[in-house]
Amino acid sequence: MIHNDVTNLYSSAAMTEETLKKLKILTESAKYDVSCSSSGTVRSNTRGGLGNTVGGIGICHSFADDGRCISLLKTMLTNSCMYDCAYCINRRSNDIPRATFSVRELVELTIEFYRRNYIEGLFLSSGVVRNPDYTMERLVAVVKDLRTIHRFNGYIHLKSIPGASRELVNEAGKYADRMSVNIEIPNECSLKLLAPEKDFKSVYEPMAYIQQQTLASKEERKLFRHAPRFVPAGQSTQMIVGATPDHDRDILRLSSALYARPTMRRVYYSGYIHVNTYDTRLPMLKQPPLVRENRLYQADWLLRFYQFKVDEIVDDANPDLDLEIDPKLAWALRHPEVFPVDINKAPYELILRVPGIGVKSATLIVNSRRFNRINSSHLKKMGVVMKKAKYFITCGELMSPTVNELRPENVRRLLTPSTSKRRDDHQLQLPLFHD
Amino acid sequence: MLTVVFDAYARRSFPQAIQGTDEPLPLFYDEVHPVITDEAKAGRVWKALEKKLSKDALSCLTVSYLSELPELDLHLFRYICKNIDSPVSLENNLADDDILFVTNTFRKVLYERLRMMQFIRFQKAADGTYFGIMEPQYNVLPLAIAHFKDRFADQPFVLYDKRRHYGYYYDQHEVTQVTFDESLPHFVTGKLDESLMADDEKLFQELWRTYFKAVCIRDRLNPRKQRKDMPVRYWKYLTEKNK
Numbered sequence: 322m323i324h325n326d327v328t329n330l331y332s333s334a335a336m337t338e339e340t341l342k343k344l345k346i347l348t349e350s351a352k353y354d355v356s357c358s359s360s361g362t363v364r365s366n367t368r369g370g371l372g373n374t375v376g377g378i379g380i381c382h383s384f385a386d387d388g389r390c391i392s393l394l395k396t397m398l399t400n401s402c403m404y405d406c407a408y409c410i411n412r413r414s415n416d417i418p419r420a421t422f423s424v425r426e427l428v429e430l431t432i433e434f435y436r437r438n439y440i441e442g443l444f445l446s447s448g449v450v451r452n453p454d455y456t457m458e459r460l461v462a463v464v465k466d467l468r469t470i471h472r473f474n475g476y477i478h479l480k481s482i483p484g485a486s487r488e489l490v491n492e493a494g495k496y497a498d499r500m501s502v503n504i505e506i507p508n509e510c511s512l513k514l515l516a517p518e519k520d521f522k523s524v525y526e527p528m529a530y531i532q533q534q535t536l537a538s539k540e541e542r543k544l545f546r547h548a549p550r551f552v553p554a555g556q557s558t559q560m561i562v563g564a565t566p567d568h569d570r571d572i573l574r575l576s577s578a579l580y581a582r583p584t585m586r587r588v589y590y591s592g593y594i595h596v597n598t599y600d601t602r603l604p605m606l607k608q609p610p611l612v613r614e615n616r617l618y619q620a621d622w623l624l625r626f627y628q629f630k631v632d633e634i635v636d637d638a639n640p641d642l643d644l645e646i647d648p649k650l651a652w653a654l655r656h657p658e659v660f661p662v663d664i665n666k667a668p669y670e671l672i673l674r675v676p677g678i679g680v681k682s683a684t685l686i687v688n689s690r691r692f693n694r695i696n697s698s699h700l701k702k703m704g705v706v707m708k709k710a711k712y713f714i715t716c717g718e719l720m721s722p723t724v725n726e727l728r729p730e731n732v733r734r735l736l737t738p739s740t741s742k743r744r745d746d747h748q749l750q751l752p753l754f755h756d
Numbered sequence: 757m758l759t760v761v762f763d764a765y766a767r768r769s770f771p772q773a774i775q776g777t778d779e780p781l782p783l784f785y786d787e788v789h790p791v792i793t794d795e796a797k798a799g800r801v802w803k804a805l806e807k808k809l810s811k812d813a814l815s816c817l818t819v820s821y822l823s824e825l826p827e828l829d830l831h832l833f834r835y836i837c838k839n840i841d842s843p844v845s846l847e848n849n850l851a852d853d854d855i856l857f858v859t860n861t862f863r864k865v866l867y868e869r870l871r872m873m874q875f876i877r878f879q880k881a882a883d884g885t886y887f888g889i890m891e892p893q894y895n896v897l898p899l900a901i902a903h904f905k906d907r908f909a910d911q912p913f914v915l916y917d918k919r920r921h922y923g924y925y926y927d928q929h930e931v932t933q934v935t936f937d938e939s940l941p942h943f944v945t946g947k948l949d950e951s952l953m954a955d956d957e958k959l960f961q962e963l964w965r966t967y968f969k970a971v972c973i974r975d976r977l978n979p980r981k982q983r984k985d986m987p988v989r990y991w992k993y994l995t996e997k998n999k
Contacts, residue, residue: 336956336959336960336963340963341962341963341966344963344966344967344970345966345967345969345970348966348967348970348971349970349971351971352970352971352972352973353973365906366906366907366909368909369909369910370909370910371907371908371909371910371911372907372908373903373906373907375873375903380870380873380874381874381985382874382875383874383875383968383986383994383996384981384982384985384986385968385971385972385982386972386977386978386979386982387972387973387974387976387977387978387982388976388978388979388980388981388982388984388985389971389972389973389976390985391968391971394967395971396967430963433956433960434960434963434964434967436878436880436886436908436911437877437878437879437880437886437960437964437995438876438877438878438888439877439964439995439996592976594973594975594976608975609975609976611976685850688848688849688850689848689849689850689851690851691848691849692846692848692849692851692852693849693851695851699850699851702850702853702856703850703856
């Protein structure tokens with residue numbers, strides 16, 4: 322009985338109605354960070370420990386009403402912040418409720434949510450209080466507690482606080498699976514205007530340092546199998562789309578340069594949501610630029626999985642992505658000379674370029690055609706979107722006119738959804754900066 | 757199934773349909789050949805397959821079988837026969853209907869396994885056991901149990917498939933198969949009664965619901981995508997979708 326009382330005391334001491342309020346406040350402050358992936362590390366449980374990570378595509382445990390996946394407990398240590406970035410809901414001059422979790426509360430929330438299979442792990446960020454080192458120290462305390470005292474083997478994504486000391490980043494990297502530093506604004510001038518206390522150096526320096534440490538740890542593990550891992554799932558970052566007049570070209574060039582770095586796994590794009598309506602440095606958007614965000618993700622996929630170069634997707638003649646059609650179709654219509662592609666002969670790389678054929682169906686085609694000739698009914702069953710693909714391929718009996726016979730502009734008209742249904746996404750083109 | 761293949765080759769007659777013993781016979785038929793599972797015969801067929809097919813293709817056969825789809829049987833039978841007759845493995849020939857069907861079923865079953873890993877919700881009972889219940893489309897519990905056993909190695913739990921009336925109980929050492937009396941209220945509703953819950957269970961459920969609501973950005977509401985990624989058929993047992 323005494324034992325029982327003690328546990329009651331413990332649970333009521335750590336978790337109360339107050340925690341509920343804090344969780345609400347801090348989650349609402351953290352939700353504009355897009356990243357939620359729990360992929361990149363494969364780690365089995367240890368003896369007497371809790372949790373594992375599955376690698377691969379990760380596990381999404383739920384989907385919120387906005388359709389975004391909930392994989393990690395995404396929250397903040399505190400939403401008080403000494404900075405005053407124009408695009409951020411937690412900026413110093415905003416009058417919003419502020420709260421701070423204790424280390425113990427956060428640890429217990431994570432463990433108990435995890436045990437109920439609500440989450441894959443923790444995504445922790447924080448506003449900057451007092452100074453970067455002070456904040457980073459507390460973040461590290463949470464993840465260290467989880468890993469060493471509670472032997473938690475689930476996923477941990479930690480935001481690195483810009484300006485924190487190298488020792489602290491080193492310490493954090495030992496416990497975290499992924500660390501991220503957000504670029505937010507793809508252009509340094511705009512960044513300085515919107516976030517006067519920040520510059521590109523404060524973003525790239527920690528990024529480069531984390532990369533250096535990760536690579537060093539990989540080398541070491543080649544020599545000593547049990548050498549500690551450092552941020553095994555690599556880094557990610559995020560850019561806000563539509564808060565500044567930057568073109569998609571600038572955004573994608575930056576992403577492409579980032580992906581060339583060996584530890585950069587994901588660049589996220591976050592359609593700007595007008596959280597600070599009073600700030601005149603920012604554009605007035607009726608709704609977040611969701612279509613543009615979607616097109617950027619499509620372009621990002623082309624960069625990562627479809628062997629596209631960034632200059633093929635956007636260039637100086639076409640600095641912005643087409644909002645009506647996807648970037649792969651747009652490329653195909655600009656380059657009708659490449660088509661039609663013969664499904665039974667063309668190399669994998671070329672089949673991958675056909676609109677309506679994805680990585681999965683391209684692999685199926687290349688595998689299957691060794692056995693028999695592929696015709697259009699096979700393609701349909703393999704999951705090819707024939708509505709699009711038929712203008713760009715030849716395969717035996719398929720009697721569809723190709724893009725060259727029809728002219729690209731007519732194919733474009735055939736494949737564009739009727740205008741009445743489309744959302745008005747053109748507020749973006751308004752002049753935003755007057756000086 | 758493997759015995760069916762063996763018998764077909766032994767008798768040199770190949771079936772038009774494969775049925776369970778409890779299913780009614782079709783309206784017209786020439787001959788019925790009852791097949792009784794025989795370890796030795798099945799083993800020989802499996803050995804022949806092991807020589808020809810890759811590991812992935814072999815697991816494709818066993819996993820797709822867990823779909824329990826009635827139309828799978830004949831496709832699976834022809835998948836095996838075609839590979840036995842062919843000098844090389846045909847597992848990558850997706851232009852073949854049978855191979856495509858079995859491979860697609862395999863994918864669907866694996867996807868359902870992922871869904872189980874995603875959407876199982878545990879409730880902590882007063883005795884410390886975590887209770888999770890679901891109605892998966894396919895019989896994926898045997899495929900998913902290793903994941904849960906590894907992940908929650910230090911907590912006793914029950915995983916129950918209500919559609920197939922069985923589950924697994926893990927006692928921190930090993931997993932045993934169990935069946936329960938399903939007239940108990942928490943098997944009907946999927947919710948533990950408050951008297952059976954651990955002291956802090958209600959609070960954590962409340963915390964999770966609060967989190968679920970708070971993390972949504974109201975400017976971006978997109979119920980269509982939510983339903984696509986988390987179909988409504990799973991909502992019955994989701995803590996965040998039930999009060």
